[in-house]
Amino acid sequence: xxxxxxxxxxxxxxxxxxxxxxxxxxxxxxxxxxxxxxxxxxxxxxxxxxxxxxxxxxxxxxxxxxxxxxxxxxxxxxxxxxxxxxxxxxxxxxxxxxxxxxxxxxxxxxxxxxxxxxxxxxxxxxxxxxxxxxxxxxxxxxxxxxxxxxxxxxxxxxxxxxxxxxxxxxxxxxxxxxxxxxxxxxxxxxxxxxxxxxxxxxxxxxxxxxxxxxxxxxxxxxxxxxxxxxxxxxxxxxxxxxxxxxxxxxxxxxxxxxxxxxxxxxxxxxxxxxxxxxxxxxxxxxxxxxxxxxxxxxxxxxxxxxxxxxxxxxxxxxxxxxxxxxxxxxxxxxxxxxxxxxxxxxxxxxxxxxxxxxxxxxxxxxxxxxxxxxxxxxxxxxxxxxxxxxxxxxxxxxxxxx
Amino acid sequence: xxxxxxxxxxxxxxxxxxxxxxxxxxxxxxxxxxxxxxxxxxxxxxxxxxxxxxxxxxxxxxxxxxxxxxxxxxxxxxxxxxxxxxxxxxxxxxxxxxxxxxxxxxxxxxxxxxxxxxxxxxxxxxxxxxxxxxxx
Numbered sequence: 001x002x003x004x005x006x007x008x009x010x011x012x013x014x015x016x017x018x019x020x021x022x023x024x025x026x027x028x029x030x031x032x033x034x035x036x037x038x039x040x041x042x043x044x045x046x047x048x049x050x051x052x053x054x055x056x057x058x059x060x061x062x063x064x065x066x067x068x069x070x071x072x073x074x075x076x077x078x079x080x081x082x083x084x085x086x087x088x089x090x091x092x093x094x095x096x097x098x099x100x101x102x103x104x105x106x107x108x109x110x111x112x113x114x115x116x117x118x119x120x121x122x123x124x125x126x127x128x129x130x131x132x133x134x135x136x137x138x139x140x141x142x143x144x145x146x147x148x149x150x151x152x153x154x155x156x157x158x159x160x161x162x163x164x165x166x167x168x169x170x171x172x173x174x175x176x177x178x179x180x181x182x183x184x185x186x187x188x189x190x191x192x193x194x195x196x197x198x199x200x201x202x203x204x205x206x207x208x209x210x211x212x213x214x215x216x217x218x219x220x221x222x223x224x225x226x227x228x229x230x231x232x233x234x235x236x237x238x239x240x241x242x243x244x245x246x247x248x249x250x251x252x253x254x255x256x257x258x259x260x261x262x263x264x265x266x267x268x269x270x271x272x273x274x275x276x277x278x279x280x281x282x283x284x285x286x287x288x289x290x291x292x293x294x295x296x297x298x299x300x301x302x303x304x305x306x307x308x309x310x311x312x313x314x315x316x317x318x319x320x321x322x323x324x325x326x327x328x329x330x331x332x333x334x335x336x337x338x339x340x341x342x343x344x345x346x347x348x349x350x351x352x353x354x355x356x357x358x359x360x361x362x363x364x365x366x367x368x369x370x371x372x373x374x375x376x377x378x379x380x381x382x383x384x385x386x387x388x389x390x391x392x393x394x395x396x397x398x399x400x401x402x
Numbered sequence: 403x404x405x406x407x408x409x410x411x412x413x414x415x416x417x418x419x420x421x422x423x424x425x426x427x428x429x430x431x432x433x434x435x436x437x438x439x440x441x442x443x444x445x446x447x448x449x450x451x452x453x454x455x456x457x458x459x460x461x462x463x464x465x466x467x468x469x470x471x472x473x474x475x476x477x478x479x480x481x482x483x484x485x486x487x488x489x490x491x492x493x494x495x496x497x498x499x500x501x502x503x504x505x506x507x508x509x510x511x512x513x514x515x516x517x518x519x520x521x522x523x524x525x526x527x528x529x530x531x532x533x534x535x536x537x538x
Contacts, residue, residue: 049489051530111527186493187528194496271489273530283489283531338495338505352530354491355510 002294008042009375019043019369021362022208022290022301029302038298043369043376046208046301047222047287047361048200050353051273053184054164054235055282056094057120057262060157061131061150063089068143073135077119077150088141092161093119095282105277109182115280118272120160123152124224125267158262160224160270164234166286168206168254169241169310172197172330172349174342177316182277186352188315195312195340195347200358201305201332205288206254208301210247211386212239214290216379221258222287222365225269227374228260233383238392247300250309250329254383258286269361283354287361289369291376305332312342322394406454408437408477409464410521413447417471423449430463431455437520450477450521480521480537483514487533497528 011017018041020028025044029037059082061070067088075082075091079099083092097116104110122129133146152158173185173196181188186196201207209215219230234255241253269285292298311326313319318326330340335349368374384390413422418441426432432455441447453460467474490511494503502518503525505511525534 050491109527113532186530187497189496196493196496271487271531274527274532275530276527336510348496350494350496351492354489356490359510 003042003292005291005293005376005378008291011042012369012372012375015370015372017042017369019045019289019366021359021366022046022203023359023362025298025301026202026304029298034299034302035295037302038292038295041292041298043366044208044290044292044298044301045287045362045365045369046200046203046205046290047285047358047365048166048204048353049269049285049357049361050198050200050283051184051275051281052162052165052284053096053281055120055160055162055284056092056116057123058086058090058092058157058159058161059155061089061091062154062156064143064146064148066143067141068133068135068146069138069141070133070135073133075131075133077129077131078114078122079130079132080114080116080119095120096279098280109277110279111276112274112278112280115272115274117280117282120262120282121267121270121272123158124262124265124270126152152263159259160228160262160265161231161257161259162284163257164236164255165258165284166205166234166256167199167252168204168210169249169308170198170252171313171319171326172310172335172340173315173319174312174327174347175316176314181316182275183315184275184278184281185315186350187276192342192345192347195335195342195349196352197310197332197335197349198352199310199332200353200355201308201336202303203355203358203362205286206256207248207303207308209288209290209297210243210249210300210303212254212383213297213300214293214379215256215288216382218377218380219288220374220377221289222285222361222368223258223260223265224262224285225266226260226264228258228286230256230379230383231259232257236392237384238390239383239385239388240390243386244307244309246303246307248303248308251311256286285357285361287365289365289374289376305336308332310335312340403457404454405457405460406452407460408450408452408520410475410477410480411449411451411467412473412475413441413449414471414473415444415446418443418445418447422467422470422472423451425466426453426463430466431459432463438522477519477521481516481519481523481525482535482537484533484535487531488512489531489533491530493528493530494525494534497524499524
């Protein structure tokens with residue numbers, strides 16, 4: 001029954017494709033069996049909506065008259081510093097960037113109310129952003145100062161380019177110490193007061209294609225409410241992480257680097273985010289459509305929350321000290337029930353990733369495909385998978401002797 | 403008729419050192435339970451009270467507070483959720499000490515029950531998209 005992407009696209013063009021979400025396929029495969037479901041279904045859509053720190057946007061603001069060379073100078077967007085190590089008017093603003101005068105954690109825990117992620121949200125929302133720049137001046141770029149409002153609609157380019165998004169799986173964070181801690185996994189109350197997790201579980205893109213058999217470089221995706229593409233494997237992509245029998249990683253494994261035109265994205269799907277005591281980030285919406293090329297690929301999409309495990313890790317001591325020990329494993333079904341058991345204690349759970357928004361993304365992507373405006377893509381090259389020579393390494397520190 | 407209401411009292415600087423709440427007990431037959439208080443000499447004071455008694459006494463007590471110069475707010479209006487910004491992630495659920503946020507297991511959306519809220523403010527900064535707002 002093997003299908004090709006071109007055959008599926010032809011059905012999409014004719015309005016005959018059968019598209020279901022990664023949530024809907026679970027029940028469908030139970031009712032009809034995997035073989036029948038694989039014959040009937042052409043595409044399974046996925047979605048995830050959570051804070052993704054390794055995100056940012058590059059901009060080309062156009063040349064001023066007289067010209068200014070921002071490369072090697074300093075640029076602030078709404079007081080948040082942008083990276084200027086490129087050519088004259090190209091900039092990059094990262095989601096974690098903070099204004100120079102933000103108190104950070106000097107007043108603990110820092111509030112981190114505004115940073116790079118918020119600038120990106122305001123750009124997407126078509127709000128004016130204040131650019132203040134200083135440069136050293138050259139014969140061909142004589143200007144040394146620039147203060148101006150910019151708006152995304154006037155820029156030559158505004159491109160979301162995120163080096164690491166859409167983690168395949170993630171640790172569950174708890175706190176074994178006797179004081180509250182403030183982490184990128186949220187506020188963690190003392191003595192196992194709560195457990196925070198961050199994954200859409202059964203709806204998450206890479207959990208539905210665990211070996212990256214359909215998702216590869218060049219795959220067209222839902223990104224920030226518009227169209228984007230998988231640019232590369234994300235940083236720290238680690239396909240050789242331990243897996244369960246169904247191929248699903250039991251901890252962080254694959255990741256995606258994604259890219260797309262920010263001008264066609266929407267602020268509902270790119271939200272400036274503040275993690276108390278930790279910093280600023282960007283909450284990103286991503287959805288991937290999985291072509292059902294074979295029964296095997298459909299079987300992967302039937303993964304459900306009870307079949308996905310995540311390790312529970314102490315963030316007061318074990319995580320900061322880069323120690324390997326965990327407090328056991330729990331399933332996303334347990335996490336989503338509102339409580340898990342850790343060291344014999346009942347611990348209430350909370351999510352940082354919005355499952356209801358992930359459902360919405362998978363539904364939007366499904367609608368785009370059903371209406372014929374989103375065709376599937378053949379990857380240009382595959383992502384490294386199990387058996388590749390990738391080993392996730394800690395930093396090899398070598399003291400610098402003067 | 404008996405009533406029990408949660409209110410927020412704002413004391414201007416000049417009133418901070420005067421006994422005011424105690425008179426609600428002595429002269430107006432009201433019971434109070436302090437849910438939160440921040441009273442420092444020379445600064446505006448804030449107190450969150452649960453006030454109970456007969457409706458007529460309650461109304462007279464509130465009139466007395468207002469006449470003294472204390473600004474009074476109903477607690478339910480104090481913390482609100484900006485529905486535009488809330489992503490229904492759920493980070494607030496385990497932060498709230500009174501369980502004012504509940505996950506709807508069918509929709510996976512987070513419901514906010516304002517009547518359970520004590521206006522402690524813990525959720526305000528713990529909310530990643532900053533959807534919870536404190537109004538004074």
